[in-house]
Amino acid sequence: MVGAGPAGALLSYRLAGAGASVTVFDPSHPREKPCGGGLTAKALALLPPAPAGDPLPARFVDRCAFESGEGDRVDLALASPVAVCSRRELDAWLLRRATEAGARHAAERVVEVDGSGRLRTKDGRDEGFDVVVGADGAGSLVRRTLLAPTPPARLGMAVGWFARGSSPMLVRFLPGLAGYLWLFPRRDHVGVGICAPLGTIPTRALRARLEAQIARDFPALADDGTAPYAHTIPSPSVEPASILEIAGPRWALVGDAAALADPITGEGICYALRSAAVLADTLLAEGSPARYPERALGAFGRELLKAAALHDRFYAPGFARRMVRYSSRSEAIRTVMRDLVLGEQGYLDLKPRLLRALPRFLLQASLPRRRSAA
Numbered sequence: 001m002v003g004a005g006p007a008g009a010l011l012s013y014r015l016a017g018a019g020a021s022v023t024v025f026d027p028s029h030p031r032e033k034p035c036g037g038g039l040t041a042k043a044l045a046l047l048p049p050a051p052a053g054d055p056l057p058a059r060f061v062d063r064c065a066f067e068s069g070e071g072d073r074v075d076l077a078l079a080s081p082v083a084v085c086s087r088r089e090l091d092a093w094l095l096r097r098a099t100e101a102g103a104r105h106a107a108e109r110v111v112e113v114d115g116s117g118r119l120r121t122k123d124g125r126d127e128g129f130d131v132v133v134g135a136d137g138a139g140s141l142v143r144r145t146l147l148a149p150t151p152p153a154r155l156g157m158a159v160g161w162f163a164r165g166s167s168p169m170l171v172r173f174l175p176g177l178a179g180y181l182w183l184f185p186r187r188d189h190v191g192v193g194i195c196a197p198l199g200t201i202p203t204r205a206l207r208a209r210l211e212a213q214i215a216r217d218f219p220a221l222a223d224d225g226t227a228p229y230a231h232t233i234p235s236p237s238v239e240p241a242s243i244l245e246i247a248g249p250r251w252a253l254v255g256d257a258a259a260l261a262d263p264i265t266g267e268g269i270c271y272a273l274r275s276a277a278v279l280a281d282t283l284l285a286e287g288s289p290a291r292y293p294e295r296a297l298g299a300f301g302r303e304l305l306k307a308a309a310l311h312d313r314f315y316a317p318g319f320a321r322r323m324v325r326y327s328s329r330s331e332a333i334r335t336v337m338r339d340l341v342l343g344e345q346g347y348l349d350l351k352p353r354l355l356r357a358l359p360r361f362l363l364q365a366s367l368p369r370r371r372s373a374a
Helices: 006-017 041-046 087-100 141-146 203-217 269-286 292-314 319-329 331-341 350-373
Strands: 023-025 059-067 073-084 104-106 110-113 118-121 126-128 132-134 155-164 170-173 180-185 189-197 229-234 251-253
Touching (some): 006 023, 006 087, 041 073, 059 319, 073 319, 073 331, 087 104, 132 141, 155 203, 170 319, 189 203, 269 292, 331 350
Parallel strands (some): 023 104, 059 170
Antiparallel strands (some): 170 180
């Protein structure tokens, strides 16, 4: 296993717990990673059980505000709380579960891999394995070597910082930006960030836009000199081939290395965990990763392909403002939006559900005008 983030650690936990011999190569623990750190109920359900003396290191948030950036706002009460974690704490917690299950953690940097299952580390280890798994993030060495880097057209850029203090959970869509600003409150600080497709706006300009918004509306969370972050977010295209390519006879990719983030929201932890679960089931059932891409496509991949197809329409001018405005007027639309936040509403059946909600929305949206006329 190359990489001990959520995908690598969960996969190691499941395989080692089933009796497989697993070595996890990662020299970077403990470390923080630029990430909102939110885990929805679906993601939480995939985590190992928390020992009594080592609970999940998370802040649980039961409300989220959405803003259009043009004056419209809606506050959603979440049916299931979202757990917001520091990645330093979450990744370390997951790695503890993996090593307790029997996986070995080698704090060594992998510098070379090949398709036969061999890898070499910076410390001089040269060893062969039945399967090499790339769980080494967006810039994955395993992916670059055995497949190809994720194309720039499938990358987003996120920049921000970690601010002292606290804040409500907030997502703000900004006019002219195919992305959004976020505030994610963790246990003892707030993740402040902004994202957009790579190349659509210079990174320096993206950060300047974030700084201006925070200075104006949330001055207590302004950057106070803490280390800023910037990272890419990889996602699939609309083509099934972008998912069907993520494994060979003796290698496989999971999480960001497999480019399995949501193309609309950039959310990646849940898909990292889901990819790890599907690969674990495939390896334990068949001893080979050959059918893993096909299984991943069936389990969750088509949702990501649909998200890629909807991306431009979702960020078309005026769409976010209408979405937030309609949600503020209609409980039916608010429920759909809440389920999107929680990962309970997929993209494949989003349009049919919205159409079913339309009559109720029209009635609810017209009530204030009817009352005014009366």
